[in-house]
Structures are given as structure tokens and as C-alpha cells.
Amino acid sequence: MFLIPALASIGQSSTIAPPLSAWVSQFSSPLLATLDPENAPAVLSGVLLSLVVIYLASKIGGELSKRLDFPPVLGELLAGVVVGVSALHLLMFPESGAEAADSVMMTVVNFISGLSPEAATQVFEAQGEVISVLAELGVIILLFEIGLESDLRQLKEVGYQATVVACVGVAVPFIAGTVGLMTLFNVAAIPAIFAGAALTATSIGITSKVLSELGQLKSREGQIIVGAAVIDDVLGIIVLAVVASLAKTGEIDVSNVIYLIVSATVFLIGAILLGNFFNQSFVSIVDKLQTRGNIVVPAFIFAFFMAFLGNAIHLEAILGAFAAGLVLDETDRRKELDEQVKPIADLLVPIFFVTVGARADLGVLNPAVPENRAGLLIAAFLIVVAIVGKVITGWAAFGQPGINRLAIGVGMVPRGEVGLVFAGIGAASGVLSKPLEAAIIIMVILTTFAAPPFLRLAFGESADPPEDAEPVVSGPVLAGEAQTLP
Amino acid sequence: MFLIPALASIGQSSTIAPPLSAWVSQFSSPLLATLDPENAPAVLSGVLLSLVVIYLASKIGGELSKRLDFPPVLGELLAGVVVGVSALHLLMFPESGAEAADSVMMTVVNFISGLSPEAATQVFEAQGEVISVLAELGVIILLFEIGLESDLRQLKEVGYQATVVACVGVAVPFIAGTVGLMTLFNVAAIPAIFAGAALTATSIGITSKVLSELGQLKSREGQIIVGAAVIDDVLGIIVLAVVASLAKTGEIDVSNVIYLIVSATVFLIGAILLGNFFNQSFVSIVDKLQTRGNIVVPAFIFAFFMAFLGNAIHLEAILGAFAAGLVLDETDRRKELDEQVKPIADLLVPIFFVTVGARADLGVLNPAVPENRAGLLIAAFLIVVAIVGKVITGWAAFGQPGINRLAIGVGMVPRGEVGLVFAGIGAASGVLSKPLEAAIIIMVILTTFAAPPFLRLAFGESADPPEDAEPVVSGPVLAGEAQTLP
Secondary structure, three states: OOOOHHHHHHHOOOOOOHHHHHOOOOOOOOOOOOOOHHHHHHHHHHHHHHHHHHHHHHHHHHHHHHHOOOOHHHHHHHHHHHHOOOOOOOOOOHHHOOOHHHOHHHHHHHHHHOOOHHHHHHHHHHHHHHHHHHHHHHHHHHHHHHHHHOOHHHHHHOHHHHHHHHHHHHHHHHHHHHHHHHHHOOOOHHHHHHHHHHOOOOOHHHHHHHHHHOOOOOOHHHHHHHHHHHHHHHHHHHHHHHHHHHHHHOOOOHHHHHHHHHHHHHHHHHHHHHHHHHHHHHHHHHHHOOOOOOOHHHHHHHHHHHHHHHHHOOOOHHHHHHHHHHHHOOOOOHHHHHHHHHHHHHHHHHHHHHHHHHHOOHHHHOOOOHHHHHHHHHHHHHHHHHHHHHHHHHHHOOOOOOOOHHHHHHHOOOOHHHHHHHHHHHHHHOOOOHHHHHHHHHHHHHHHHHHHHHHHHHHHOOOOOOOOOOOOOOOOOOHHHHOOOO | OOOOHHHHHHHOOOOOOHHHHHOOOOOOOOOOOOOOHHHHHHHHHHHHHHHHHHHHHHHHHHHHHHHOOOOHHHHHHHHHHHHOOOOOOOOOOHHHOOOHHHOHHHHHHHHHHOOOHHHHHHHHHHHHHHHHHHHHHHHHHHHHHHHHHOOHHHHHHOHHHHHHHHHHHHHHHHHHHHHHHHHHOOOOHHHHHHHHHHOOOOOHHHHHHHHHHOOOOOOHHHHHHHHHHHHHHHHHHHHHHHHHHHHHHOOOOHHHHHHHHHHHHHHHHHHHHHHHHHHHHHHHHHHHOOOOOOOHHHHHHHHHHHHHHHHHOOOOHHHHHHHHHHHHOOOOOHHHHHHHHHHHHHHHHHHHHHHHHHHOOHHHHOOOOOHHHHHHHHHHHHHHHHHHHHHHHHHHOOOOOOOOHHHHHHHOOOOHHHHHHHHHHHHHHOOOOHHHHHHHHHHHHHHHHHHHHHHHHHHHOOOOOOOOOOOOOOOOOOHHHHOOOO
16 A cells, blocks of 8 residues: 555645645744653653642542531632642642742652753643643533433423523623622723623532532422523623623624524534434444443543534533533433443543632732732622622522522522633733732632532522432521521 | 731742742743633634544544454554544644644634634644643553553563563664664664664553453463563663663763663562552542542542652653552452443543554655655664564563463564654654654554554464463464464
């Protein structure tokens, strides 16, 4: 074969897709530094050491949290804060403006590898990039697993309520936040709208993990929360896209808004419809495979492809993974798949939670620094709006007598990674002032950290225990509110 | 807590390890381009699409190979060649000198994300880096799993034979290759020594996978091959370090040679001794954990830490992972661990094999291009030395009557990733001429691709079938040689 020049030459010229590759042929930037292959062992050292730190932190934090009767995920987040930029500086990311020398781990790697300053910067950035992508794969697999555990029919049942809860949970914090910032704190319109938008999106990852730990993922409340969080995420990303383009151009790009709304709708409905057709093909393909990984590899091809699609149409990758999980939940091989996804999730999901904690810089909370004080006041306001604006959404779930409305509202409170995306994009685009950026970060941290214990309390107070859980009466904190439930 | 300035200020200054961080504080290189956070979704798209391509290729290649009665790993490698730089240009890596525009996948990502030329280059490099590290994690997990499946006592039994096999397998190809290149082809001393060194290291990953697929990993031959490949790897890396420093300075760095020999010895003996102590602690820690991932996370903390250590002392990460697997193989929780590692390996190992195939540029085999012809002659010579120099090692396994010597020799033939490391470093340091570099790559590809079917044939011819496998008599190709076995 190699003696035929026509065939053999394919290795030396790009014969594939010339029309597409032609218009990108100007891509070549000799000024950008490519990672020197000699530094590849140092990058690997950095990644391995990061993973060891992440796993140690997640296990220590999770186990302590469990023993203190908190959800393990809270311990994982706090352990992330301890090893991250706020305290030990073990796990640092270049996006935050940190340099290689700020990272204790890079100091260790550098001590071992004896890198030049340029090489150290390259290695620091490369390993940060790898850990960031692993964390993203972690949240993708988390959502895939949650999709697998969610019952599509049950989610359809609460779809209407979930939509109303999500819309109220987006509209109330957005309007109250924007108007409040403009009238009470004299913030200009565009930053105020941006900060208001940052209050909208619920962190589906954190809420779902806590619900799963409480055994409430399949309860009616759990299904409404997850359903609303999914819709919320879509609405939040639409709001972000609109606000970001508003911030850039000074006017709302209507065609982009329409594109986003249409693509999100088509994507989700398409995934659910496709599900009925794809289930059969998936099982028949899996049954024919004879090599190792015959279930798990096809399942991840589907999950990663859906995540890619979700990302490609400028929605979120996690949305695609969630849809993939929902679809595969309906197949006959679900049990085997569940079992095999578990260890993969055990290994990748903690990377997400620990890095969320590690990235959060609690230093911006320091009231001793004068420029933080304006941020603290604004932060206090944003936190009140963020909590109240979501807690009231429980009462928007109409036609559900006896439902735990407080639990639904509290379940919508954490902002987590989505809120951090808002803060990051706002800071990068220069729309947000330092105090406003700090205030958003504080709001995200507190809602994220406070929601799990309060969600636990709210479910503990439940007047209507889920079918598969014993009613637990504990915690007098929210008793007054809980008694107002029908 | 946040009201106490002393505590709260830790987020804003680096109070950890000032003496260590001080000497690296000059690290700051504003000229290097940091990945723009805005491009993170494009990197994730690239990684997800790469993974989909890798999994599809590995499953299609593996299943076809299995149906044609070849080991699945051969199909995975060839499928990697098809999607890689040699043919479809779907999976491309920046280290090979490819640009974003050369990669069909980057064209797709760019079509979706509308990146600037600089951003496209950054995204291409970032996603290539992530996939490279995932492939390295794949080979680490592969070796960890092989360690788990290997019986330490049995490996100890064959340790002496394995050492002799390894030493012969390093010395013969090294000396024959170097002398042959200098006398027959008038190659200068240093490039000849470098090319000779590239002939030394056996690819433990590929051989072990094939052995495992043949059910021969636990046979005496399998244990000698794996043991010899491990020692071979260590010897090969020592040779590489020596030759690379020879190429740089013109003289051999004796202290570095001694350091490498000592650290490799201490590492392996240390891991085996530590094993007896660590087993007990591992089980008692695992028994105390109450949260998800109670077995798999501690096991991977250990495996990744050992891999980090292996990498840190300038040996290979895979050596550390192999040692970790050997140690945990002795614990009581081994069965559970085996089951949970399997799906993780199913997901990460194919990334390694597909990318090895994708990186190999078969275009350098094209005899129509004049400058390739010198390389082809040299390649033919190197291939003969590479095969003969390893096949004869089987007859160095003394004191083992009735053993399949041909199988041992053939099992040592594939060079795989280690050979590619030699070619890469040689090319980067400028020691190797283009034809010599091409010849080494051809040698690596052919030995890697040829070894699995020949290994299969050699075991099929076995006069001494392993205890847990039926003797299979097939393939007349090597019958003449096989009959010379005692």
C-alpha cells in the first residue's frame, strides 16, 4: 500500500475538506508560544499532583461533612476553598491572574523539574487548562448521571410547574436586583442589568447532588427543582447572552436572542423525541459489541456528542449531557450502565466541586480593605434578593396541594458555577466594577454554601414526606415558615 | 469569621511557603499568550469532539479487529492512524508542526465558534494538550490495571530471567544498530548512537494489552515479557537520558547516569517493600470511609501519587502506576477495586492507543519523495535489527525448560510510545537528520503493528500451553522456527 504514491501522499497534504480549511488557512501565529515537548513531563507532574490534592481534599472534606451530618458536597466545596486561592494556594488557576510562583504546587513541580521562568508559566497554564477541562468533564458526567437517575415521564408530569417556577425565579431576582442597584446604590444601567442577570441562574449541579444525597431527587419537590433548574439554566444563559451583547454594543441583538431561544427549545424537545427512537438502536448496538467497554463507550459517545452539541449551539454542554442521560435512562441496559458510570463519576465529579471551591477567592470578603466595603453593602443587598427572589418561587408551583413549597424555593437558591460564569464574563468584558464583581462572587459563594444545609432543614420540615423516605422532624429554625404550608 | 481581618486577609497575599516561592518570584512572562476565558467553550468543544472521534474509532477498529481474529488493540491503533495525521486529519496534534487549519476538527470548532486566527491557534494547542494528558492518564491507568492483574510473587519468580532478557534486549539492538549505521551507512557517531538507543525500549503498554487479550499475562512467558519490558523501560530511559545528554554536551554526564540508575532501583524495590506495609493501611482506611467512591478514590490517590513520584524522579509515570497496581493487587478489597477500575480503564485507555496511531505520520513512508529513499534503506536496516535483536532475547531466558522462547522474543519487539518518545526528543534536539528520524518512526510503527499478530502466532504455536488456556494450533508462518523449541 505504501508503494502507491497517490495513496501514500495523503499523509503530507490536507486533502480533506479543502473549501472549509481554505477560509481558515490564514491561521498561523508564530508569536504564540507552543508548549515545548520537553516540558510535557512537568505538565503531567502538575496534573497528577493536582489530582492527588483534589482527591485528598474531596475525601477529607466529604467524610468530615458526612460525619457532621451535612451533605458531602458541602465538605468537598469547603475543602476546595481550603486548598485553593483563599488559603493554602495548592490549587491555583491562571485565569484568576495568578502566576506560576503563586502556586505552591507549581513551586514543587518547578523544584523537581528545574524549569525556566517561561517554561514554568507555560506548564502552569497547561496544567490549569487540563484540570479545568477535567472539571468540565466532571460536571458533564454529573449531569449525565443525574439524567440517568431522573425519570423522564415524572419530569414531564411536573414540566408545567417547573416552567412557572423557573420563570418566576428568573424574573423576580433579575428585576429586583437591577432596579434595586440602580435606585438604592446609583449603579449605572448596564452594570446593574448585568448584576441582576447574575442572580438568575440556579446551579443544577449542586442542587441535584444535595437532592440525590437526601434521597429527594425522585420526590415531586426534587423533580420540580431539577426541572426548574434545567429551564432556569437555559433562561439564565439566554439572559447572559443578551446582557453580554447589550454590554458590548449598547443595544440588544434581537436575532441572537431569537436564535438562542429557538435553539434551546429545539434542542430539548428534539432530545426527548429522539430518545424514543435512539433507545432501541443503542441497545441493539450494545448487544452486538464483543470488546471491552461495550456499554460504557457507546453511552459516552452519545453523552459527549450531546454535550458537544449543547456547547456548539451556544447553550451549555451540561444541558446536552443531561438530555443524553434522560434518553439512556429509558433503555433496557440502564442498570448495567448505572453501575459502570458510578466509578467514573466518583473519579471526575469531585474535580468539579473542589475546583469551584478553589477558584472562589474569599479574600474579596475582607472588610479591613476599604475598597471592599462598598462591595460588602452591595453584596448584602444582592444576597437578600438572591435568597428571597428564589425562595418565593416555591409558591409559584400551583396545583400541587401538600407540596413542600419552602423546599422548592430553597432548592433554587444556590448559584454555584453558573453564577461564577456570570462574574467571570462580566469581569473580563470590563462591565463590572471591582466592588460589583466582588459582590456577585460573595453572593454566589454564600448562596452555594448556605443552600445545602437549608435544603436539608427544609426537607426535614416537610409536611408531605416523599414516598420512599421516612419523615424526619428536625431543626426548629424554619418552623415558623414551615407551619404556613398548606 | 470573615470579620476578622487577620484571617480574611489570607486570600490576598501569599503567606504559604515564602522561602520556596521567593526564588521563583521572577516567573512572569507577559509575552506568553494566556488562553482567553472567552475561548474556553471552544476548547471544551474541541475536547468533546476529539473524544467522540477517539471512541468511535476505537470501537469500530477494535470490533473489526476482533472479528478478523486480531487483538482489538491493533484495530484501535490502525483506527487512530485513519483518523490522524496520515489520513482523515480529524485528530491532529500541534507538536507535529500542524496548525489549526490542518485539523478538520478545528475547522468544525472554528466554524461553530467563529474564532480569530490567534484564538484558533490557542484553542488548537489547548485541546491538543488536554487530549495528550488524557492519553497519558490512559496509559497510567492501563499500567495500574496491569499491575493489579499481575501477581507480584510470580513476577518475583521470573525476576532474574526477566533481567537477563531485558539486558540482552537492550544491548544487542543498541550495539548492532549503532555499529551498523556507522559502518554501513556512514552515519556520524552521535546520531548513530541516538538511533541505536531508540531501538532499545519495549512498549510495555501494547505488549501487555495483547498478552491480556490472549489470556497469557499470567503465563510464565507473559510474566517474563512484562517483567523484562518494565526493566527494559527503565534501561531504555537511562539510555535515552545518557544519549540525550551526550548529544547536548558531547560527553556523558556520569552523575546523571548514576542518579538515574540508583533512583530507578530504589523506586522499584521501595514500592515492593512498601507494599507489604501499605496493604493493611489501605484496607483499614477504605473500611472507614462512608461516602461514594470509598475504594476507587483512595486507590487512585495512591496510583496517581506513585505515577507523580515516578515522573518526578525523571523515570516514567507509568512505572509508578504499575508499582501501585502491584501493591494494591495484594489487598483484600482487590476484587471490588478490579471491577471499579474496569469502566474507568475502558474510557481512558482507548485515548492512548488511538492517539499513538493518530500521531504516527505514515507520509514519511512515501517512496515517491526522493528524500524519503535514504530513510527507507536505513529504515529497512533498523527494522531488521529491531526485530532480530529482540527475538533472540527469548533464548536468553535460561533455566526455563519447555518455555516458549519465540513468544518471549516476539513479545519484546513492539517499540510503541517509548520509541516515539526517542524519535520526538531526537528530532527536537536536532541530533537526528530527517531520513534518520523518518527511519526511526517507520521502525516504531512496523514493530508496533507487526508484533501483536506475530505474538498471537507465536503463542498459537506454543508447545507449552498456559494453565488457563486451551492450546491453539494455527498459522503455519513460524512453524519452522517453532519446531526448534525444546
